[in-house]
Amino acid sequence: MPTSPIPPVAPGAPFAPAPRAPVPAAPAPSRPKGADPERWPDVVALPRASGARTAVAERLVRRALARLPLRVRLADRDSIGLGGPLMDIREPDAFFRRLGAGGLIGFGESYMAGEWESPDLVGVLTVLAGNAAGLVPAPLQKLRRLWALRQPAAQANTPEGSRDNISHHYDLSNDLFALFLDETLTYSAAVFRGFPAERDLLSAAQHRKIDRLLDQAGAGPGTELLEIGTGWGELALRAAARGARVTTLTLSREQQELARHRIREAGHEDRVDVRLCDYRDVTGEYDAIVSVEMIEAVGEEFWPVYFRTLERCLAPGGRIALQAITMPDDRMLASRSTYTWIQKYIFPGGLLPSTEALDRVTTGHTGLRIQRRDSFGTHYAETLRLWRERFGERAAQVDALGFDLTFRRMWTFYLAYSEAGFRSGYLDVQQILLTREDPA
The missing domain is CATH 3.40.50.150 (Vaccinia Virus protein VP39)
Structure with missing residues (x-):
C-alpha cells in the first residue's frame, strides 16, 4: 500500500509558484586557453566555412537578434537587440563562422571556446529558446534537410x-x-x-x-x-x-x-x-x-x-x-x-x-x-x-x-x-x- 500519499496535481498546472526572486548571476568562467586539441578538436580549431556561408549566417543571425529582447554586443563594432540580458560576442568573426558551418552546434562550441559570454547565461538562452520557432526564416525551415547536419549512424540506439x-x-x-x-x-x-x-x-x-x-x-x-x-x-x-x-x-x-x-x-x-x-x-x-x-x-x-x-x-x-x-x-x-x-x-x-x-x-x-x-x-x-x-x-x-x-x-x-x-x-x-x- 502506498505510503505518504502526495495530493494529486492538476495536469498542466502542478503548483502555483510564488514569484521568483532574482538569482544573482554566477561569475562568468575564464576563457579557456591551451585547450587539449585531441579532446576538443572542434573547439580548438575553427571549422572550415565558405565566406559566403559565413556572411549569410551573419545576416540571418543579426536580423533575428535585432528583433529579440536582448542586448547583443559585438566586440567593438556595434550593439543590436531590443534590450535585455547581455550577450557579449567577443570574437564575432569566429562566432559567425562557427554558426555558418555548424548552426546550433557551432553556437555551443563558440561558447565553449570563450568567443561569447554573458553575465546572465540563462537569461540569454531563455530568450532564444522562447523564440526558437522563429529564429530561422520559414523558407529556410522548409529546406532544413539541405543545411542542417544529420545525426551520425553510429549514435543509433541499437x-x-x-x-x-x-x-x-x-x-x-x-x-x-x-x-x-x-x-x-x-x-x-x-x-x-x-x-x-x-x-x-x-x-x-x-x-x-x-x-x-x-x-x-x-x-x-x-x-x-x-x-x-x-x-x-x-x-x-x-x-x-x-x-x-x-x-x-x-x-x-x-x-x-x-x-x-x-x-x-x-x-x-x-x-x-x-x-x-x-x-x-x-x-x-x-x-x-x-x-x-x-x-x-x-x-x-x-x-x-x-x-x-x-x-x-x-x-x-x-x-x-x-x-x-x-x-x-x-x-x-x-x-x-x-x-x-x-x-x-x-x-x-x-x-x-x-x-x-x-x-x-x-x-x-x-x-x-x-x-x-x-x-x-x-x-x-x-x-x-x-x-x-x-x-x-x-x-x-x-x-x-x-x-x-x-x-x-x-x-x-x-x-x-x-x-x-x-x-x-x-x-x-x-x-x-x-x-x-x-x-x-
Missing part, C-alpha cells in the same frame, strides 16, 4: 549503440555527479512545494517526486516492481523501503556499482536486484513498472520496441508510471533527424518526444493507454538552477577530478541551456500513468 551512448554520459565519474546533485544522487526533475526552491530542500523535493511515481504505480508490500533506468538507486531504495521487490536495469557500470553499494548499505540487498541489462532483454512479469527520464535516450525508431517491452512485462491489472521530458510536436517533427550540440557533447542518440508522439506510439503499437498526465516544467527549471549553481561553486573540485576548463564551460552551458528550455516553456516534464487495455 543494443550496442545504447551501451556506448549511456556510457558517454553516465560513466564520466560518479564523483562528478555527486558534486552537484543532492545526497539522494537523483538526476531528474524534483517536485517542490514552492518557489524559489531552496537548495537544502532539494532532497525532500526529489523524494516527493519519487513517492508520487511509486504511488501512481501502486508500489507497496509484495509488489514486483521493474525499474528501467536505475540512476544511482534512490527510487529502488524507496520502493524497497515500502516492501516492494525491485528489479532495476542500467547500462552504466559506474551506476550499477554505486547503486549496489548504496542498496547494501541501506540493508535492502535482499529486495533489490540491480542488473546491467538492456530494456529489450528484460524478462518476467511485474505488477508495476517505473521509468524516470529514460524515454529520452531510447530514440524514435525504438519507441515502439520500448513500449511493447513495457506492455509485455506488465502483469494483468498492473500500472506503469513514467517521467518524461517533452517538447512541442511541430518542433520534434522538424528537428528529429538533426544533429544537435546536446547529442554531440552530452547525450549521444538522445531525442525528446512530444506528448502527441507518446500518444501515437502507445495507441499505434500497443494496448497501453495513458490515463493521466501531470506537468511540472517549472520545477525542472528550479532543479537545474540548483544543480548549475552548485556546479559553478565547485569548480576547483571539478578540476581536481581531471575535468578541464573547456569541460566546465560545456557543462555550464548544458545546465543553463536545459534550464532555459523549461523557463521559456519550450520544454516540459510530465509524470504519466499508463495501463493496459486487456481483452474482455
Whole structure:
C-alpha cells in the first residue's frame, strides 16, 4: 500500500509558484586557453566555412537578434537587440563562422571556446529558446534537410549503440555527479512545494517526486516492481523501503556499482536486484513498472520496441508510471533527424518526444493507454538552477577530478541551456500513468 500519499496535481498546472526572486548571476568562467586539441578538436580549431556561408549566417543571425529582447554586443563594432540580458560576442568573426558551418552546434562550441559570454547565461538562452520557432526564416525551415547536419549512424540506439551512448554520459565519474546533485544522487526533475526552491530542500523535493511515481504505480508490500533506468538507486531504495521487490536495469557500470553499494548499505540487498541489462532483454512479469527520464535516450525508431517491452512485462491489472521530458510536436517533427550540440557533447542518440508522439506510439503499437498526465516544467527549471549553481561553486573540485576548463564551460552551458528550455516553456516534464487495455 502506498505510503505518504502526495495530493494529486492538476495536469498542466502542478503548483502555483510564488514569484521568483532574482538569482544573482554566477561569475562568468575564464576563457579557456591551451585547450587539449585531441579532446576538443572542434573547439580548438575553427571549422572550415565558405565566406559566403559565413556572411549569410551573419545576416540571418543579426536580423533575428535585432528583433529579440536582448542586448547583443559585438566586440567593438556595434550593439543590436531590443534590450535585455547581455550577450557579449567577443570574437564575432569566429562566432559567425562557427554558426555558418555548424548552426546550433557551432553556437555551443563558440561558447565553449570563450568567443561569447554573458553575465546572465540563462537569461540569454531563455530568450532564444522562447523564440526558437522563429529564429530561422520559414523558407529556410522548409529546406532544413539541405543545411542542417544529420545525426551520425553510429549514435543509433541499437543494443550496442545504447551501451556506448549511456556510457558517454553516465560513466564520466560518479564523483562528478555527486558534486552537484543532492545526497539522494537523483538526476531528474524534483517536485517542490514552492518557489524559489531552496537548495537544502532539494532532497525532500526529489523524494516527493519519487513517492508520487511509486504511488501512481501502486508500489507497496509484495509488489514486483521493474525499474528501467536505475540512476544511482534512490527510487529502488524507496520502493524497497515500502516492501516492494525491485528489479532495476542500467547500462552504466559506474551506476550499477554505486547503486549496489548504496542498496547494501541501506540493508535492502535482499529486495533489490540491480542488473546491467538492456530494456529489450528484460524478462518476467511485474505488477508495476517505473521509468524516470529514460524515454529520452531510447530514440524514435525504438519507441515502439520500448513500449511493447513495457506492455509485455506488465502483469494483468498492473500500472506503469513514467517521467518524461517533452517538447512541442511541430518542433520534434522538424528537428528529429538533426544533429544537435546536446547529442554531440552530452547525450549521444538522445531525442525528446512530444506528448502527441507518446500518444501515437502507445495507441499505434500497443494496448497501453495513458490515463493521466501531470506537468511540472517549472520545477525542472528550479532543479537545474540548483544543480548549475552548485556546479559553478565547485569548480576547483571539478578540476581536481581531471575535468578541464573547456569541460566546465560545456557543462555550464548544458545546465543553463536545459534550464532555459523549461523557463521559456519550450520544454516540459510530465509524470504519466499508463495501463493496459486487456481483452474482455
